[in-house]
Amino acid sequence: MSLPEFKLLRPRALPDAIGYLAHYAGNIRVLAGGTDLIPSMRQKLFEPEYVLDLRGISELRGIKSHADGRTDVGALTSLRAIEKSAYLREHFSVLAEAAATVASPVIRNMGTIGGNICLDTRCLWYNQSLPWRKGCGFCIKKDGDICHVAPGGTKCWAAFSGDTPAALLCLNAEIELASANGTRRVTLRDFYTNDGQNYRKLKPNELLTRVFLPRESAGYRGVYRKLRVRGSIDYPLAGVAVAIKRSNGHVLDARVAITAVNPAPMIVEDAAKMLRGNVVDEALADSVGDLAARTAKPLTTSALTPEYRREMIRVFAKRALLAAWN
Ligand SMILES: Cc1cc2nc3c(=O)[nH]c(=O)nc-3n(C[C@H](O)[C@H](O)[C@H](O)COP(=O)(O)OP(=O)(O)OC[C@H]3O[C@@H](n4cnc5c(N)ncnc54)[C@H](O)[C@@H]3O)c2cc1C
Ligand code: SF4
The missing domain is CATH 3.30.43.10 (Uridine Diphospho-n-acetylenolpyruvylglucosamine Reductase, domain 2)
Structure with a gap:
């Protein structure tokens, strides 16, 4: 090609x-x-x-920690630099963990955090060569007007399949978008639309320049788990990030986010409420797993069945939570 x-x-x-x-x-x-x-x-x-x-x-590259505890990461910073940063591993471990699972070392050397955030959504019917797509019929996301995954509908359900955005959601990260009209800062949560076709709120004249990690999110213990076909290289088909802060043997605060099962990465609403003030045990981790599975709405956009991917969200949410707690 x-x-x-x-x-x-x-x-x-x-x-x-x-x-x-x-x-x-x-x-x-x-x-x-x-x-x-x-x-x-x-x-x-x-x-x-x-x-x-x-x-x-070069000004778009690098990890900067400020005296007041704020941290920002340039959009061009490689995933390898994020994975290897001792500072991020200590203070924002969920991000370093998620970055370390992207693709393979060679790709992490080239791939950037900005590219991972802006990554196009993926679908079995879309990520194919032109002759393949022509032969099977174009779809709403590119050149056609039907959806092979949800026929009869008008929406594209291609899955957002980046790893680090789930971790960044757990950290309440914000991003800076620059254009000739100036810069604007948006929460990562507000950046995605949950529509597989127009999946991000990035204007055609805008560039993602920086990622901000708030001081209040430092020190959470983080874990990231993902499902993929080839363990050494593949995109996630289900991913869960957990960040948790303990105090006196109880959960002070916690956040759970999922990726690769919806057209956007998503925070699991109510997981924090369920966890705060409690001790994490198997039963509580099961309940959080159920919440995460209810947030996941995978369709047949990949070779693995939606039922399996959804179940793995439940399993990984439980495992990630127990691992972060222990
Ligand atoms: C074999 C293989 C396996 C992969 N496995 C994974 C995986 O496991 N997990 C995963 O998350 N990804 C995976 N990827 C996808 C990709 O490598 C990563 O998502 C990577 O982080 C993309 O970053 P990049 O800098 O290479 O982006 P690019 O390819 O350069 O860009 C990606 C998209 O983002 C836009 N973009 C990039 N930077 C900016 C910016 N600063 N402002 C505005 N728009 C921007 C580009 O226009 C493009 O649309 C895989 C890719 C391959 C080839
Ligand atoms: S979900 Fe439907 S419209 Fe979107 S890429 Fe897949 S087949 Fe195309």
Whole structure:
């Protein structure tokens, strides 16, 4: 599968990148590590006239901890740097754990946190070559008007399949979006739409520049668990992140989030309420597992059945919670 023709833009400074985006909005794609964009372009899922390569912009790279406890991570920071950061491992362990499970070491060296957050949603009927899609029939997400997964519907159910966003939701992370009109800061929770087609609230002229980890989220014990076909490399087909803070043998606060089973990564609402003030035991972990499974709405967007993926959300939520507690 060859790449379609495009013009490569390689700015060295953020204002230049933002300028290009403003000028070519609608006909340009951002390239960070390229580990998802390039395969997708080969499959002719995107055929932009311009590709904006961010890799020369050094100010978008790096993990900074501030004296007042705030931490920010540049959008171009590699997943490998996040996985290996002793600082993140100590203070925001759920993020380092989730990053360490993405794909393989080679891909984590290239892939970035910004690319992981902006990752396109995935579906068996979509992540295929052009001849495959043409042969089987195009669908709502690209070039068609039907959904093979939920026929009769008008919505795309492709699953958001990034690992780190579930961890970032547990940390109440916020992101910075920059454009020629200035910057805006949004919570990660508000960034996703739960619609597989228009899955994120990113305007065509906007760039994700930084991820903010609030001081209040430091020190939670974090665990991430995922289901994948090949343990050494694959995207998640179900993922659970848990972050928990203890005090005097009880849960002071806890957050549970899931990924890869809905068109958006999601916080498990009410898990915190269920856990606060309690001691985590098998029965409580079972109840949280049930809540997580109720939040998951997988459809047949992958080779594994929705029933199995949903069940694994229940199992992983329980296991992750017990592991974080113990
Ligand atoms: C074999 C294989 C296995 C994989 N396994 C996993 C896995 O287990 N878990 C997982 O989460 N991912 C997986 N991936 C997907 C991918 O490698 C990661 O999600 C990676 O983090 C993507 O980052 P990137 O920098 O390479 O993004 P890119 O491919 O460069 O970009 C991805 C998307 O985000 C947009 N984008 C990137 N950066 C920005 C920005 N700063 N502002 C605005 N838009 C931006 C791009 O335009 C594109 O649409 C896998 C990929 C492959 C090829
Ligand atoms: S969920 Fe439906 S519309 Fe979306 S990619 Fe799959 S088949 Fe296409």
